[in-house]
Amino acid sequence: MRLQEQGWRVFYYLSKVAWFFATPSNLLVSLVLLGLVLALFKRLRRFGIGLSLVVTLATLALGLLPVASYLLIPLEERFPPFRDDGRPVDGIILLGGAVEASDSVSRGSIVANESAERVLDTIRLAHRHPNARILISGGGGTVFGDGAAEAPIIADYFKSIGIDPARILVEDRSRTTAENAVYSRELTKPKEGERWLLVTSAWHMPRAVGVFEKVEFPVVPYPVDFRTAGGARTHRPFAFVSEGLRRLDIATKEWAGLIAYRATGRTASLFPGPQDPSGGSASR
Incomplete structure (x- = not known):
């Protein structure tokens, strides 16, 4: 290991x-x-x-121009929005990337970024499924050294708004999506038949599902944080150059990540998708 x-x-x-x-x-x-x-x-x-x-x-x-939107659409529409079919949920996995850990520590208050929907939707799911465990996966680290871990910050926030601490699991070692999956499985030890929802950005979901499948941790995708509107609005130009470039950065990074993860064996396919298009999907 x-x-x-x-x-x-x-x-x-x-x-x-x-x-x-x-x-x-x-x-x-x-x-x-x-x-x-x-x-x-x-x-x-x-x-x-x-x-x-x-x-x-x-x-x-x-x-x-909407170049970034064209790159994001296949990622965001790979998995359909989650639809609650009434079946029980045993656990909820929140992948990090929604909170600026170092800024939060410095300010003494949670500082969210543009992916804050990951946290917000997890809170909603926590109330909807009061018996489900909540795993928060996200460590710290930069190229120049270790940084503040994100998961403990989110966990403290959840506790402060009344979520039972006994439900919360903190995985604070991972720094990549592949490590999210490995360490999450180690911590939760999911049993056969358990149903775990995976909460992450829609554009990140294919790679996330791919690595969880690779470590044999079945999850039900719960995509959030969409960056495209879909339909005819996909073709709209951006109002600001910075906005288009920011989304272009996100899209190209995710496609590069998919290629790198497939090349290094972290996923079993280049573009992971739903195993059963009719299962586990439908509205929030």
Whole structure:
């Protein structure tokens, strides 16, 4: 197990460093700057100016046109919205990524980000299924060292709003989606026939379901935090370049993650989907 954890650590650091440079918004800005630097040299001036101009126009196009929406739609629509069929729920798994842990510690109050629906919907599910256990999975860590873990912060918040502490399980070691699955299974030891809901962003659900299936932890997808409206509204341009680029970063990261996880054996298929399209689905 220790050797496996060392492999996960190497994968984590390599993926973080590689993604910093490959993130579309970072890459585009870097290319513009590179063009400006090249323009300082007489022999490369025309090429440098041309590069900066082309990349600047590409940045505007990618930020304003619905390119990001087209990339997000297949991810977000891979699993249908959850529909409560009345069957009992034994547990609820909340994957981290909705709270800024370091900021929360610094402020002494929970600081949520744009994925706050993960937390909000888990609270709603906790009230709807009062006998279900609640597993919060999310550790800390950055490329430069260990950081505050997210799961304990969310757990403390849940307790402060009246959720029974005896129901809450905290998994604070994981730093990747693959580790979420492995450590969650270790902690919960799910029994055959138990029904666990998996709460995470809709665009993240395919990869999340894939890794849980890989470790033989059956889960029922409960997608939240949709970034696209669907239908004809998918084709609408963005009002702000920053908005389009932010969603482009999310979409490309998730597609890259799917490819990397399949290549390294963390998932059994490139694009995990519903095993039974008619099972476990339907409305909130």
